[in-house]
Amino acid sequence: MSEPFTGRFLVAIDTNVLLGVNRKTTFSLYILKLILSSNEDKVWIPGHVWYEYQKNCDSLWKSCKNNLEKQQTQINQSVDKIQLKNASGLVDEKQDEISIIINDLKDKIKKFYSNEKGKYTKSQNQDAINAVEIWLHDKIDRGLTIKETISIFEEGSIRYDNDIPPGFKDKTKSTNRFGDLLIWKELIKKARQDEVDIVYITLDRKDDWNNPESLNILFQEFHEETNKDIQILSLEEYKELYAPNKNSKTIVNSLELIDKQSEHANEIVKNFMIQLKTFELPQNNDFIEKISSINTNTQEMINKLTHPYEKFVDTLHDMYTAPSDIVNETLKKFNADIEQLKQILDKRKIPHI
Numbered sequence: 001m002s003e004p005f006t007g008r009f010l011v012a013i014d015t016n017v018l019l020g021v022n023r024k025t026t027f028s029l030y031i032l033k034l035i036l037s038s039n040e041d042k043v044w045i046p047g048h049v050w051y052e053y054q055k056n057c058d059s060l061w062k063s064c065k066n067n068l069e070k071q072q073t074q075i076n077q078s079v080d081k082i083q084l085k086n087a088s089g090l091v092d093e094k095q096d097e098i099s100i101i102i103n104d105l106k107d108k109i110k111k112f113y114s115n116e117k118g119k120y121t122k123s124q125n126q127d128a129i130n131a132v133e134i135w136l137h138d139k140i141d142r143g144l145t146i147k148e149t150i151s152i153f154e155e156g157s158i159r160y161d162n163d164i165p166p167g168f169k170d171k172t173k174s175t176n177r178f179g180d181l182l183i184w185k186e187l188i189k190k191a192r193q194d195e196v197d198i199v200y201i202t203l204d205r206k207d208d209w210n211n212p213e214s215l216n217i218l219f220q221e222f223h224e225e226t227n228k229d230i231q232i233l234s235l236e237e238y239k240e241l242y243a244p245n246k247n248s249k250t251i252v253n254s255l256e257l258i259d260k261q262s263e264h265a266n267e268i269v270k271n272f273m274i275q276l277k278t279f280e281l282p283q284n285n286d287f288i289e290k291i292s293s294i295n296t297n298t299q300e301m302i303n304k305l306t307h308p309y310e311k312f313v314d315t316l317h318d319m320y321t322a323p324s325d326i327v328n329e330t331l332k333k334f335n336a337d338i339e340q341l342k343q344i345l346d347k348r349k350i351p352h353i
Contacts, residue, residue: 002231002241003241004241004242005197005199005229005231007197008194008195008196008197009042009196009197009198009199010042010043010044010190010191010194010196010197010198010199011036011039011042011043011044011198011199011201011238011242012044012045012046012049012187012190012198012199012200012201013043013045013049013201014049014183014200014201014202014203014204015049015052015053015056015179015183016202016203016204017032017201017202017203017235018045018049018053018132019053019056019057019060020032020203021128021131021132022057022060022061022125022128022129023060023064029128029131029132029135032235033135035235035238035239038242038243039199039242043136043139044139044141044190045136045139045140045141046141046143046183046186046187046190047140047141047142047143047144047186048143048144048179048182048183048186049183050136050140050141050143051143052176052179053132054129057125057128057129058125060125061120061121061122061124061125062120064119064120065117065120065121068113068116068117068120069113069117071113072109072110072113075109076106076109079102079105079106079109141186141190143186144182144185144186144189148185148189149182152178152181152182152185153178155181156177156178156181159181163208164217165208165209165214165217165218166180166181166183166184166208166209166214166218167179167180167181167184167208168208169206169207169208170208180204180208180209184218187200187222187230188221188222188225188226191222191225191226191228191230192225192226192228195228196228197228197229197230197231198222198228198229198230198231199230199231199233199238199242200230200231200232200233201233201234201235201238202232202233202234203234203235209232210232215232218230218232
């Protein structure tokens with residue numbers, strides 16, 4: 001990884017990073033602000049990034065909610081199959097006990113998905129958009145002129161036909177085909193006008209941005225056009241290169257644990273569904289023990305997806321009580337954000353200090 005810029009530079013954020021606020025947990029904006037805290041005055045948003053963010057927000061939360069509803073339906077179907085297998089009469093004398101266990105299992109699933117889907121409502125989505133807009137209101141660029149855009153479209157066809165980055169992987173898209181290229185040209189324009197280096201944070205891992213050959217072309221073009229340099233980094237790479245102070249990084253790491261757990265949620269649920277689908281009715285009264293284990297595993301799944309919140313609250317508590325002047329200074333600096341976080345915890349009925 002390269003060394004951090006020491007001269008004048010700006011930090012540009014890609015659309016997929018901003019959409020993380022709407023895609024992940026309620027804390028994603030908080031994490032982003034903390035990671036960028038040491039360079040917040042340098043944050044700059046290309047006009048086309050803001051256009052894409054606003055355009056995609058609505059469809060994103062609906063997609064997240066629909067995926068959760070599909071998961072819930074599939075899991076409920078698997079549980080219903082367990083009930084049907086039980087109806088065969090192999091364990092009639094245990095029917096009441098089995099019904100209690102299965103109903104408890106269904107109740108756990110219902111409550112869990114009700115809570116998860118509650119994160120993806122129209123009002124929650126709008127709250128996230130408003131929070132991002134308040135934070136970035138004076139950092140959003142006007143974007144390119146119509147004349148500049150038309151010229152880029154004409155150039156884009158030639159570039160994409162010859163697999164010249166960025167964006168050629170989107171050549172078959174029916175809409176926003178040249179979105180990446182428009183953003184790239186904005187980065188170049190800003191660096192040239194303001195005579196600054198650019199740090200560009202993106203989660204795009206496609207070959208037209210991320211493989212060594214593409215990066216070499218992009219670095220060369222950027223320098224030829226601006227006489228400046230650009231770093232193209234993931235959020236994790238940026239955090240390591242431009243890390244905030246030690247104590248705020250502790251908070252960031254705790255919050256990232258929540259996001260990583262959320263990112264792994266689909267895998268956890270997928271494994272759980274496989275277990276349900278492969279469930280076979282024992283030919284004896286071991287059925288009670290086996291269905292009870294399924295029920296226990298359901299609770300473990302829920303714990304895996306919710307426990308990080310408790311760990312984060314513990315981290316905040318440790319920082320509040322730590323007898324360190326440095327910690328106290330850090331807390332003062334982020335006091336407003338912490339108060340905002342407490343309000344979020346209250347809304348989600350998560351205990352805090």
